Each structure stands twice: as C-alpha cells, then as structure tokens.
Amino acid sequence: MEGPLSAAVVMKPGDVPLADWRAIWLDAEVRLDPACAPRIAGSAAAIERILGRGEPVYGINTGFGKLASVRIEAADLATLQRNIVLSHAAGAGEATPAAIVRLMLALKLASLAQGASGVRPETIAMLERLLAAGITPVVPAQGSVGASGDLAPLAHMAAAMIGVGEADTPAGRRPAVDALAAAGLAPLALGPKEGLALLNGTQFSTANALAALFEAEGLYRSALVTGALSTEAAKGSDTPFDHRIHVLRRQPGQIETADALRALMAGSAIRASHLKDDERVQDPYCLRCQPQVMGAALDILRQAATTLGFEANGVSDNPLIFVAEAGSGGDEALSGGNFHAEPVAFAADMIALAVCEIGSLAERRVAMLVDPALSGLPAFLTPKPGLNSGFMIPQVTAAALVSENKQKAYPASVDSIPTSANQEDHVSMAAHGARRLLSMTANATAVIGIELLAAAQGCDFHRPLASSAPLEAVRGLLRAQVPHLDDDRHFHPDMEAAIALIRSGAVVAAAAAASLPGVA
Structure with missing residues (x-):
C-alpha cells in the first residue's frame, strides 16, 4: 500500500x-x-x-x-x-x-x-x-x-x-x-x-469492502511479481505466457496477466540459459497456470470494484425523500429497501475468493521451490540441508495461512437470520463478509512475502546468471534488507522485512519497468 x-x-x-x-x-x-x-x-x-x-x-x-x-x-x-x-x-x-x-x-x-x-x-x-x-x-x-x-x-x-x-x-x-x-x-x-x-x-459494509479491494489489488500485483520470480528460480518456461494462447481463451484478465508475466521475465539470462536443453515438457500448474488463475482473480476483483463503485455513489437510506417538482402534487417519502446490502455481500464474497486463490497459488509455488524433486534446487533452499532446515517452516507457515483463508472464504452472503421480530426476515451478512477481508489480505500478503524470500533464494543459486531487469530490481530491493540465507538464522525478522515490502507496494514499484494490470 x-x-x-x-x-x-x-x-x-x-x-x-x-x-x-x-x-x-x-x-x-x-x-x-x-x-x-x-x-x-x-x-x-x-x-x-x-x-x-x-x-x-x-x-x-x-x-x-x-x-x-x-x-x-x-x-x-x-x-x-x-x-x-x-x-x-x-x-x-x-x-x-x-x-x-x-x-x-x-x-x-x-x-x-x-x-x-x-x-x-x-x-x-x-x-x-x-x-x-x-x-x-x-x-x-x-x-x-x-x-x-x-x-x-x-x-x-x-x-x-x-x-x-x-x-x-x-x-x-x-x-x-x-x-x-x-x-x-x-x-x-x-x-x-x-x-x-x-x-x-450500507456504509460500514462498503467501507470494509472498499478497503479490502484496494489491498487486494496490491496483493494481486505483488503476486504477479513473486510468481514470475518463482518461475525464474525453478527455471520454468515463459512459453505458457505466450499471448497467442490466451487470446484464444478470450478471458480479459487472463490475457492481461499473461502479458504482464511475460514482460516481467523479458530479457532474463536465466530463462535464456535453458531454452534449448530443458528436459521438462511442461511446468507444474502453479507456474504454468498463473495466467488462468490470477487472470480469473483479476476479473472478479474488477467485477467487485464495479459493484462497490455503484454502492459508494448510491443512496441506501430509507425512507427516501423526493422533493416535489412544480405542479407534481407534493413531496413524497417512499419506503423501500435500499439498505439491504446484498450487492456488497456478493462483492465481498468475490474478493474473498480472489484473495484466497492468490495466496493458495503462491503457497504451491513455495512448496514446489523447497522440494528438490520438483525445483531442481537444494532441499528447502539451503546449501547444507540436514544441518540446516532453511525454508522448511516458512512453507509450513504459508500453508497454515492459506488454510485459514480457505476457512474464511466460505460465502457470507448465503447466510441469513431473521431479526426485529421477523419484520426483517432476510438479511445479507455483508458486514461480516466485508469485515473478514482485511485479515484475509493480511494472511495472503504474508504468504507472498514468504514467496518473495524463497524465490530470491532460489534465483541466488543460479548465479552468475541474472533474471530480467524488473525482477533483478525486486531482488536487489530485498537483498538490501535481507541477505542470502547460507546457514540457519532467526527467520522471523527476514519474513517481517519481506512482508513489509509487499504491504508497502515497494515490490510492485521496483518492478515498474513491466506494466502490471490494475483493478480499479
């Protein structure tokens, strides 16, 4: 932010x-x-x-x-x-x-x-x-x-x-x-x-949902950057990001996401080093399907933005006062139900789904990087596995945060409970649906911070090869605060530093050479 x-x-x-x-x-x-x-x-x-x-x-x-x-x-x-x-x-x-x-x-x-x-x-x-x-x-x-x-x-x-x-x-x-x-x-x-x-x-529900929407946009863009960096760390292919593939699908968010990922990796010496001799025909889904998953998240975040934009500019009072025009016969107070926050509840549920999936996909990339059978990197991203545990427990933390978000992502809008002696017999639960979102974005932000550390550590093993200019700028930003992990050290400060870089928007700013899609 x-x-x-x-x-x-x-x-x-x-x-x-x-x-x-x-x-x-x-x-x-x-x-x-x-x-x-x-x-x-x-x-x-x-x-x-x-x-x-x-x-x-x-x-x-x-x-x-x-x-x-x-x-x-x-x-x-x-x-x-x-x-x-x-x-x-x-x-x-x-x-x-x-x-x-x-x-x-x-x-x-x-x-x-x-x-x-x-x-x-x-x-x-x-x-x-x-x-x-x-x-x-x-x-x-x-x-x-x-x-x-x-x-x-x-x-x-x-x-x-x-x-x-x-x-x-x-x-x-x-x-x-x-x-x-x-x-x-x-x-x-x-x-x-x-x-x-x-x-x-609906101002309380809408305020919470808007704040989460703004946080989710930063989360989406940061996850594009760390996802590209993880692809580099695993020596993954950028072929799945080819524009021609995604135009055939016609999903706008998918097309923009693929273009952004391809731009983030453009000019990478790491990618160039394995263009001809890569034995893997296809990468795991967590790398290969980033445009499909992240693009879908982008599309529903934009739908939520449209709904919340209308709501923020609407009048949700009751009754509503309509001032008489000349010759109209008098002022009117009309009772209706604009206070019912179902649109906000649906928007909040969409944001929850997107945030959950962004974090879930990132955690799978972290799990892939720490597994030598999948990544080709040292076990748990440490030069001396066994003596050192490296990134073993940060991945567990990421898994815990993702599971917490899965539990929170259950749609709030499908619930209702009668109130006011059954006069108000169907309610939206928008307030709860929106209020949970900032804790979900905080969880997912921590997952993306862990991925930033893991992806940068993985890329370090490919030295002297460098990644693209945008991704090297991000890696330099991190390394100015968090050195490469050789032997085990107190890990929490490293995580806090990386999470702060994600939360502040610094990672997205560092990768500004590549154009990243926005939500609102």
Whole structure:
C-alpha cells in the first residue's frame, strides 16, 4: 500500500471515482462540492412540509422496524431520533480500525449530500467537520447483519456526533463530547428523520469492502511479481505466457496477466540459459497456470470494484425523500429497501475468493521451490540441508495461512437470520463478509512475502546468471534488507522485512519497468 496522499478530494456526491475513495482510505482531506447545497436544503425543507401534512411517515413520526405502526407525537420527534441512535448503538467486539471508520464517514457524507434523505445542512456540516478535525468515532466492529443498514456500527458513528460514546482524535481517545469540544464543535441536536438517516445505509459494509479491494489489488500485483520470480528460480518456461494462447481463451484478465508475466521475465539470462536443453515438457500448474488463475482473480476483483463503485455513489437510506417538482402534487417519502446490502455481500464474497486463490497459488509455488524433486534446487533452499532446515517452516507457515483463508472464504452472503421480530426476515451478512477481508489480505500478503524470500533464494543459486531487469530490481530491493540465507538464522525478522515490502507496494514499484494490470 502506498503512503498517505496530501491532495484534497473534492467530493461530488453520486460521482466519486474509486481513485478518490482510495485516496480517502489513505487519509486524504475531504471537501464536499458546494454545488450540492441546494439539494440538501431542498430535501430538509421537504421534511418540514411532509410533517405539516400530519400524515404518518415511517421513521419521521412513527416507530422503527416492527414498531412502525406506533405514531409519535410532534413534541417527541427530536427524542425519537436521539433514542434510535442511543438504542441502536449496541455493537460488540473490538473497535473498527480508524481508517475504516473515516471511510465510513465519507461514504455517509456522500450519500446524505445527494438530497434524498431529508437531513439539514448542519448535519452534513458535522460530518465534514469530523473528517477535517480527525475525530473518528469508536465503532465496535460486530453487530450488523447487513440489512436495515449497518445499524449498530452507524449508530456508534452517529452517537459521537451527538456527544455520546468515544472518539479517536489526534490527541488520543477521549469521550466524544470532549473530542467535539476540543475541535470547537457542539454536539448535534438531531432533527426529524436525521437519526434514522444516519443509521440506515450500507456504509460500514462498503467501507470494509472498499478497503479490502484496494489491498487486494496490491496483493494481486505483488503476486504477479513473486510468481514470475518463482518461475525464474525453478527455471520454468515463459512459453505458457505466450499471448497467442490466451487470446484464444478470450478471458480479459487472463490475457492481461499473461502479458504482464511475460514482460516481467523479458530479457532474463536465466530463462535464456535453458531454452534449448530443458528436459521438462511442461511446468507444474502453479507456474504454468498463473495466467488462468490470477487472470480469473483479476476479473472478479474488477467485477467487485464495479459493484462497490455503484454502492459508494448510491443512496441506501430509507425512507427516501423526493422533493416535489412544480405542479407534481407534493413531496413524497417512499419506503423501500435500499439498505439491504446484498450487492456488497456478493462483492465481498468475490474478493474473498480472489484473495484466497492468490495466496493458495503462491503457497504451491513455495512448496514446489523447497522440494528438490520438483525445483531442481537444494532441499528447502539451503546449501547444507540436514544441518540446516532453511525454508522448511516458512512453507509450513504459508500453508497454515492459506488454510485459514480457505476457512474464511466460505460465502457470507448465503447466510441469513431473521431479526426485529421477523419484520426483517432476510438479511445479507455483508458486514461480516466485508469485515473478514482485511485479515484475509493480511494472511495472503504474508504468504507472498514468504514467496518473495524463497524465490530470491532460489534465483541466488543460479548465479552468475541474472533474471530480467524488473525482477533483478525486486531482488536487489530485498537483498538490501535481507541477505542470502547460507546457514540457519532467526527467520522471523527476514519474513517481517519481506512482508513489509509487499504491504508497502515497494515490490510492485521496483518492478515498474513491466506494466502490471490494475483493478480499479
């Protein structure tokens, strides 16, 4: 992952590209396009007109969920909105990472600022000011089933806005009311529908899924580099990456992946050394089928990116406020189900499958490299096997991480459990499906880091032959921090260094001479 971006994102609600969401994830400043102010004010005014008609409207002057038939008197409307925030702030578990909560705040801002939720300009301004001041509500990570919105997580976010709960600030964690005061802000007094508007929506699930998508893109590109380096270490063939093979299959991700692998190996003296006298007719699948497996992962990551791009720019509130046009007969509050996060759940499951397979294929390459019968290299990549164990246990660690990811990759979207006295009888489980993803990308990143070490060690045995310029740049980057393994030493620091190079994006940057496909 690259470092923080300094340029501000000017958010145009409904039209925010994924690149801007990535920048926000990386801590860019957020500013709301002032052109959306009339829509916000018009929507808030419509709420007042709807109330003036005296008709029951869900969430504005009625109870919530199964209690929708209970009418609320005008004198209690403000209490109603405060109560929904306090009662729904019932999350459990560890605090959500601050970067995820910050992305969630920005997603909620983009949704409400489209003028379909009936919130006042001052409520929009509070979200902007929290982002600008670095005030991040403490949001327990567990408690959403991904329908009726991410109610509990968003309630904890909203609670901080009204001065309840805790928030992380540049000065540390403190009570939310104190965090607001330190930034010169007074707790927000919620108007009609505003508590419900803040709680309804898929922003928690979407924030987690977007963050994982951005991590998965870096993971995919890093695995291309280490996969090519492993192919070199095993003196594998680049023939399976021939463009003509993949054009016949017509799968776009496969074609781009093969082209990238071929470019990564172009000009390699290691490859040239065995072009004519290689006794192996075909390499193992973990080398030969990289375009097919990694290309399929690329394609579904792109599908997930499309879905999440729509969701991030959509409005997932309920009910939705439609401001009357001249001669149309009045403002409307329409109840629907945009809060149901099934699209996000499906996208999260696709990301999980891709991340799992990227790590799984990489682990198979590590297993191949440490096996002399398959790689032709010294056993466990050590010059003195027996006395030294070399890469024996790092491969075991990679296998453990891959198996953990396999267990986590089971689709969350196929699960459902009725809630709210069966009023909310089918839910998406998007929050859980998205929340598991960052731990999965961390596991797979560690596997790719182990492969980087193993592949570089394998290539060392081919000296003085060198690989291609991009792959030699990567090997040089690693060797500047981790020397060749001669005799056994404390292995964990080597792994941590390699994993950090993968996580930071440095490996992809070092191989920049070869063009690597992107997801979003």
